[in-house]
Amino acid sequence: MSDKPSIYDCQGDSLFTGNPLSTFPLNIVFHIFKFYSGFHIYFLVFFSFFDLFSNILFFIVLSQKELRNSGFNLTMMMIAFCNFNNVVMKLIEEMFDRITGSEKPYFKAFYKRIYAYLKLYLSSMAICLVVEMAFCRVMALYTTHSDKWNGRKYSLVISSVLWITVGLLCSAIIPMYSVTKYNPEEYSFTISNSYLVDECITFRSTLLFFGIIFLFVPCILNFIFFLLIIYKLKSLEESRRKTMRSTKSSNIDNSSRMLKAILIMFLIVNIPQVLILVFHSIYMLDYYLIIAPIISELIQGADVAYASTSFIIYCAISSQFRTVFVRLFVPEVLLRRFNFSKFLQSVLLSLNELFYSGFHVYFLIFFTVLDFFTNTFFIIVLSQKELRNSGINLAMIMIAFCNSSNVIVRLIKAIFERVNGYEKTYVEAVYNRIENYVEVYLTAMSDFLVVEMAFCRVMALYTRDCDKWRGRKYTLVISTVLWIFVGITSGPIIPMTVVKKSEYSERYLMTISDNYIENKCIIFRSTVLFFGVGFGLIPCCLNLIFFLMILWQMKKFEAHRRKTINSMKSSIDNSSRMLQAILIMFLFVKTPQALLLIFNSLFMIDYYILIAPITTQFVEVLDVANSSTSFIFYCIMSSHFREVFVRLFVPEIVQRRMKSVSKRMRFFE
Known part of the structure; x- marks a missing residue:
């Protein structure tokens, strides 16, 4: 030695x-x-x-x-x-x-x-x-x-x-x-x-x-x-x-x-x-x-x-x-062409007004009604005894609750505007202020519950205690912490708005507090940047990491199963595939919103003058449409979910007719 x-x-x-x-x-x-x-x-x-x-x-x-x-x-x-x-x-x-x-x-x-x-x-x-x-x-x-x-x-x-x-x-x-x-x-x-x-x-x-x-x-x-x-x-x-x-x-x-x-x-x-x-x-x-x-x-x-x-x-x-x-x-040559950006912006704005703006209200009404009923069905089906023991289903119930509550809150706001019209009462202004906080809270909570689902699935795939991470206990503990944490961190939006009486009429308006718009809106911009990073960028980054980790581990499982010549699907296959689809939709919808929110905080005038007129309606419809995608993914990918849904909402006579048709189809095959 x-x-x-x-x-x-x-x-x-x-x-x-x-x-x-x-x-x-x-x-x-x-x-x-x-x-x-x-x-x-x-x-x-x-x-x-x-x-x-x-x-x-x-x-x-x-x-x-x-x-x-x-x-x-x-x-x-x-x-x-x-x-x-x-x-x-x-x-x-x-x-x-x-x-x-x-x-x-x-x-x-x-x-x-x-x-x-x-x-x-x-x-x-x-x-x-x-x-x-x-x-x-x-x-x-x-x-x-x-x-x-x-x-x-x-x-x-x-x-x-x-x-x-x-x-x-x-x-x-x-x-x-x-x-x-x-x-x-x-x-x-x-x-x-x-x-x-x-x-x-x-x-x-x-x-x-x-x-x-x-x-x-x-x-x-x-x-x-x-x-x-x-x-x-x-x-x-x-x-x-x-x-x-x-x-x-x-x-x-x-x-x-x-x-x-x-x-x-x-x-x-x-x-x-x-x-x-x-x-x-x-x-x-x-x-x-x-x-x-x-x-x-x-x-x-x-x-x-x-x-x-x-x-x-x-x-x-x-x-x-x-x-x-x-x-x-x-x-x-390029310097002279920099004015092309203004021309492009005006063209996009014209196309938006010409082709999409006329249909925006119909898209919005359709997806709002669809969200309300799909999330209601979602909560009822997933709360059944055979489905509610899963942690991912429990998290999806809470996400559906957030989405349906958001729809109800918006509908009440629309009723206020429809009833009062131009006259803005004090009750409506106060409700708008409450609605502002509740919408931020529920939207952020829904996003973080998706992160929690992905995290629990990663832990189930990468640790030996997979049953515990897929069960209800860990999901309940993490989601309880999230409900409290997100509720507190959403609090900065409360002092950002105040109710003021108009100087020229008896109207009451919800406006941004004077403290937030002083010094070039530094407090307002900092608050918007905080929400953009904390409730937008961070969930997107975490979900991207978790999505890649799930994808990588699932490929390893597939390769191992092929080597062992085992054609039986693992119990985590369907739920993992559904979670991958949910994460893809989440990243597709939420990443542009996070970037726009950060851009809004940094370049506020440019955002409201140039970007907002083009993107606001598209982002709004995408957000509303995304709220019903989880129900669609479950209907397509989960046979267990379809069976419970049919048992609850489809009349028995229709069920018998469906079974007889399926038997005939199998006979002719």
Whole structure:
């Protein structure tokens, strides 16, 4: 046995016992990342090239005369430089691997040693530059020398100090690795033996040092600066409201909003890495054997995707950046054709008014009546003894209850409008306010119940306790938590509307509260964005993940059944197929709604003037039509459901006639 120390000597006893990947929740996490690994290479290649070109364009645009005088933009140029060089060095390493193959020449191992230092240096420098941006913005907001802190001079001085300090601190990684010759023509890039003795105390201390200095401390500082910036911006907004100034202050321009977005992305990406690096330094063996195989690809993908977010944030928020970008990279021919978008919008609006608007009310009435009766039948049939023991059927009963209640609430609103006409009474205005909350609550609850169904089915497919996850108990517990949680999170819509009496008549109207439309509707837009992300985007993303996991597991079951020459269907086949159909319809209907809601919160005027006149009627009809699809899927796919439905609602004489006809058909066959 060799006395040479190895990475396996870095930890005495394992933190985990047995096979941790077969226990909950690591087994679910493992299958999620195993599924992701099939797409990882495509994701990585796409974002690597996107990072390469976006950071080049970023650097060119920000170096223009009208943009480079800002200290904020100068720092962003240095961050783009770091990200660009990281991508280039990674591509060079991949090129070496492709050229040399299994051979391990000296220059390849030596390059890996240089790359280890430069990667740490540039990544740490990009992180510290974000801290420097936030610090300069805080100083500009809290001191009287705002112009100096927003200018280039202070940014150049601080960044120069950072480049030197970070470079010296990162040099601690140089002796940690060495190039070892183990064959006449082969060299390996390994950890130095001196770092692996005494249970790798030096190696672990170095990792912990880098984790604290280059991740933990920047995350804490950026979180503090983020809170300070938000607090100061709110106080400046209140001061401006008191002085009745409608113009923007020089200290709260678009760069502050961009910095807040960059800091949020920074914290989302880097806080998990802090925890993982600390765990790595303390439980090294568990990390390499259990944690790293699961999460390393996802962390790598998140890092590569994060490197291009600054370019996207600039394009979305800064009109000056977009103007310079278009001037530099968009040909004049295309610039002249940009007016085509207005022409296209007018054409779409005309087509909508000409062909669809006349039929919209008939579609709406038809699907509303269909929703009411189908969901009523749905609740009655699924509540029968032979069907209500299933968790998926119980969840579908609650979804049908939400849909039918939504229909009733809308019908009562329509009755109010029909009875009162132009005269808007106080009772109608109050009811409209209640209806606003109830509709958001029930719609969101219906969406989250679909997520809950998909989650329970994934757990039934990926764990050994499939009967428990398919039963009523787990469904009742999760749905109870959801009813409470969604009811509370839907609460922000209540103070968003108020009942006001008209100044010119005895009419009462439900309007948006004045607090929500001040300061360019920032509170209103934030609330809409919260609902768009929380009740729209997140359920869509979760259902997409669960749909792919169900599809993948069902394919495995099919392949296994073919191998065992077993033609009998599994008990989970029909319900899983129905759930797949429901999820497809959910994603088809809800994803455009989530995107439109997010667009509404970001570009409110454009939405109400350009987008809403075209899309509102289509989205409304799709939403109403989607409420009856579950009943149709059950009728088509579940023979058990059809039998119970026929027994309850079809007269016996018709049932006997149907049986006699089916017997004759079988006789002639």
